[in-house]
Amino acid sequence: MKLIVQIPALNERDTIAEVIRAVPRHIPGVDQVEVLIIDDGCTDDTVAVALAAGADHVVRHTANKGLATAYQTGVDTALRLGADIIVNTDADNQYPGSEIPRLIEPILAGKADIVIGDRQVHQIEHFSPLKKALQHVGSAVVRWASETNVPDTVSGFRALSREAALRTFVTSDFSYTVENLIQAGKRRLTIVAVPITTNPVKRPSRLHRGNWNFIKRQAAIIARTYTTYEPLKVFSYIALFFATPGFILLAWAAFVFIGRRLGILSATNDQSLLVGSVLVLMALIIFLIGLLADRVGGVRRLQEEILYRTRVNLVEQEAWRRTISARLDRIERALGVTVNDEPDETVVKDSQPPVRP
Numbered sequence: 090m091k092l093i094v095q096i097p098a099l100n101e102r103d104t105i106a107e108v109i110r111a112v113p114r115h116i117p118g119v120d121q122v123e124v125l126i127i128d129d130g131c132t133d134d135t136v137a138v139a140l141a142a143g144a145d146h147v148v149r150h151t152a153n154k155g156l157a158t159a160y161q162t163g164v165d166t167a168l169r170l171g172a173d174i175i176v177n178t179d180a181d182n183q184y185p186g187s188e189i190p191r192l193i194e195p196i197l198a199g200k201a202d203i204v205i206g207d208r209q210v211h212q213i214e215h216f217s218p219l220k221k222a223l224q225h226v227g228s229a230v231v232r233w234a235s236e237t238n239v240p241d242t243v244s245g246f247r248a249l250s251r252e253a254a255l256r257t258f259v260t261s262d263f264s265y266t267v268e269n270l271i272q273a274g275k276r277r278l279t280i281v282a283v284p285i286t287t288n289p290v291k292r293p294s295r296l297h298r299g300n301w302n303f304i305k306r307q308a309a310i311i312a313r314t315y316t317t318y319e320p321l322k323v324f325s326y327i328a329l330f331f332a333t334p335g336f337i338l339l340a341w342a343a344f345v346f347i348g349r350r351l352g353i354l355s356a357t358n359d360q361s362l363l364v365g366s367v368l369v370l371m372a373l374i375i376f377l378i379g380l381l382a383d384r385v386g387g388v389r390r391l392q393e394e395i396l397y398r399t400r401v402n403l404v405e406q407e408a409w410r411r412t413i414s415a416r417l418d419r420i421e422r423a424l425g426v427t428v429n430d431e432p433d434e435t436v437v438k439d440s441q442p443p444v445r446p
C-alpha cells in the first residue's frame with residue numbers, strides 16, 4: 090500500500106519545509122509514504138527548500154496555471170508513481186500532517202472512496218462571523234447539488250482512493266474542491282467527512298480577492314457543474330418558471346373568452362392570450378434545449394468512461410514498467426554489471442497536461 094501526499098505550491102518557501110516534515114512517514118496499514126510537490130510556477134526557492142526538507146518528487150509547471158490545474162497535475166503524477174491512496178494538503182501549513190492517518194483510515198478500512206477533512210469552521214477563531222455564515226450557506230448549497238453530506242465542502246485536505254483518483258477530472262480553472270465533490274456525488278462514490286484541527290494561517294489566501302470574489306466564482310462552478318450532470322432537471326426548472334405564468338394567463342384568456350360568449354364579461358383577452366402564448370412557447374423551447382443537453386450529457390458520460398479506462402491502462406503500463414525495471418536492477422546487482430548508467434531524476438522538469446473530459 091503506497092500513500093503519496095501531494096502539495097500544490099506557489100512561492101511557499103517559508104512554510105513548505107514545516108509541511109513536509111509534519112507528514113508521518115510510518116502509518117499503520119501503509120507500506121510506503123512519499124511526498125510530491127507540484128511547483129505551480131514558483132519564482133523563489135520553494136523547490137530547493139522542499140527537496141532539502143525531504144520531498145521525494147517534484148513536478149513542475151513552466152508557469153503559474155492555478156490551483157485547479159496543479160491539483161489535477163498532482164493526481165495524474167501520483168497515479169503514475171503508483172499511489173494507492175492520494176492525500177492533498179496545502180503548502181501554507183493550514184492542515185496538520187498529524188491528521189493524515191485519521192484522514193485515510195476510512196479508505197484503508199474499505200469504507201470510503203473519498204475522505205474530506207472537516208475543519209469545523211464554526212470553531213476557527215480567525216474566521217469572521219460573516220465568513221463562517223458564508224461557509225455554512227455555501228456548503229449547504231453544495232451538499233444539495235452533490236447529494237452528499239459533507240460539512241466543509243471547500244476543504245482542500247482530502248484523501249482519494251486509487252479508484253476515485255482515476256475518476257477525477259478537473260475542468261475548472263479556479264478551484265477543484267466543489268467541482269470534484271459534485272462529480273463524486275453524481276458518480277455515487279462513497280464520501281466520508283472526518284473532523285480535523287487546523288493550524289493558524291499567517292497570510293491571506295492567494296486563491297481569490299476577497300469573500301465576494303470567492304462566492305461569485307464558486308457559484309459559477311456549482312451552476313456549471315450541476316448543469317453538466319443534471320441538464321434536463323435544470324432546463325425543466327427554467328421552463329417551469331416561464332410555463333407557470335404562461336398557463337395562468339392562457340387560463341385567464343379562456344375564462345374571458347367564455348365569459349364574453351355567455352355575455353357575462355365584456356373585457357378583452359388579447360394581451361393575456363398573446364403574453365401567455367409567448368411564455369408557453371418559450372418554456373417549450375427551453376425544455377427541448379434541455380432534452381438536447383441531456384443527450385449531450387449522455388455522450389459526455391461515455392467520454393468520461395473512455396478517459397477513465399485510458400487512465401487505468403496508462404497506470405497499469407507504468408506499474409508494469411516499474412516492475413520490469415526493478416527486476417532488471419536485481420539482475421544487474423546479482424550479476425555485478427551495470428546496464429544503465431543514467432541517474433534517476435527526482436524532479437520532473439515539465440508536467441504533462443492534465444487529462445480533461
